[in-house]
Amino acid sequence: MGKMSLKVKLGKLELSSPLISASGTFGFGEELRGLADFKAIGAITTKTLTLSPRKGNPPPRIYETEQGVVNSIGLENPGVDVFIKDKLPLIRKLPTKCLVSVGGFSREEYQECLTKLDKQKGVDGFEVNLSCPNLRLKKLVSQSAQATYKLTKALRKATRKTLIVKITPEVTDVAEVAKAAERAGADGIALVNTFFSMAINIDTKKPYLGNIYGGYSGRAIKPMSLYRVWKVAGSVRIPVIGGGGIETAQDVIEFILAGATAVSLGTINLVEPNAAAKILKGIKSYLTRKKIKDIKSLRGGLIV
Ligand SMILES: Cc1cc2nc3c(=O)[nH]c(=O)nc-3n(C[C@H](O)[C@H](O)[C@H](O)COP(=O)(O)O)c2cc1C
Numbered sequence: 001m002g003k004m005s006l007k008v009k010l011g012k013l014e015l016s017s018p019l020i021s022a023s024g025t026f027g028f029g030e031e032l033r034g035l036a037d038f039k040a041i042g043a044i045t046t047k048t049l050t051l052s053p054r055k056g057n058p059p060p061r062i063y064e065t066e067q068g069v070v071n072s073i074g075l076e077n078p079g080v081d082v083f084i085k086d087k088l089p090l091i092r093k094l095p096t097k098c099l100v101s102v103g104g105f106s107r108e109e110y111q112e113c114l115t116k117l118d119k120q121k122g123v124d125g126f127e128v129n130l131s132c133p134n135l136r137l138k139k140l141v142s143q144s145a146q147a148t149y150k151l152t153k154a155l156r157k158a159t160r161k162t163l164i165v166k167i168t169p170e171v172t173d174v175a176e177v178a179k180a181a182e183r184a185g186a187d188g189i190a191l192v193n194t195f196f197s198m199a200i201n202i203d204t205k206k207p208y209l210g211n212i213y214g215g216y217s218g219r220a221i222k223p224m225s226l227y228r229v230w231k232v233a234g235s236v237r238i239p240v241i242g243g244g245g246i247e248t249a250q251d252v253i254e255f256i257l258a259g260a261t262a263v264s265l266g267t268i269n270l271v272e273p274n275a276a277a278k279i280l281k282g283i284k285s286y287l288t289r290k291k292i293k294d295i296k297s298l299r300g301g302l303i304v
Contacts, residue, residue, distance in 0.1 A: 015262065018262040028083070051113055056073050061074070071194070097124040118159045127165075130167060133196050140168050148165065149180040164190050189238065195224070246263055250282070
């Protein structure tokens with residue numbers, strides 16, 4: 001068999017591997033130096049950045065279940081300017097691409113972040129986070145197709161780099177929201193962000209998390225995220241970054257068969273920082289066994 005291709009494209013951006021580290025689970029990359037094989041990772045996604053630094057939510061901010069994690073970090077980050085000055089120079093040295101995750105509380109904040117970052121070398125594309133569950137908002141942007149359309153349309157004008165829109169699974173029709181982002185000019189859809197969740201200590205009668213509730217991720221959510229990725233991939237023409245509970249090569253192949261172009265590894269990084277390398281090995285052996293030369297030919301191959 002000739003050379004195997006694992007390359008995938010998100011807008012104009014080509015990745016050497018379909019594995020992407022999920023926002024908030026891989027720091028700014030530098031923290032994982034020496035622990036992770038960056039060559040196995042097509043792109044890292046940074047922790048979500050906001051215009052000003054944020055301290056995040058009160059502790060405790062993590063609650064573990066048998067098969068997952070509830071987190072309520074609340075977008076702790078150093079802000080865009082510190083990122084550009086202190087973090088980006090190190091990211092530029094990593095042998096992988098970088099999607100910068102951007103969050104905000106108004107259209108103007110998102111726009112200003114993107115405008116500042118767009119000029120920077122080492123920023124290969126953006127993932128705009130319209131789906132953080134930990135901010136005590138009445139409604140997430142991506143819980144409304146109209147709001148998603150409007151914000152994406154405005155942000156599309158701020159950059160010509162790859163623009164991925166990250167949406168919440170917490171809606172009646174996730175495909176409707178994804179289609180709105182596509183119509184507004186997004187280059188791709190990332191899903192899922194975490195599911196709203198909570199845990200209660202029955203002795204103190206208090207919530208375990210300082211923020212009362214948080215977002216659920218990890219193995220437990222995989223069947224739910226897989227379904228939503230399949231639904232979205234069947235409804236849009238732009239690439240889908242699928243994720244939520246991925247831990248193994250088999251999980252990745254399921255998401256690609258469901259229509260994902262690339263996949264994100266999140267909670268697994270917290271347990272096994274070098275998960276991507278192991279998973280990539282498993283993907284390669286599956287492709288060899290199935291005599292598949294190009295991973296792209298697997299995409300959407302689900303037989304129903
Ligand atoms: C500790 C933690 C922090 C996270 N922070 C962010 C974040 O800043 N921005 C974001 O878009 N998603 C964030 N997420 C969500 C992940 O990127 C991912 O979408 C989600 O965890 C589902 O994937 P997983 O089950 O593979 O972890 C965070 C998740 C965890 C567990």
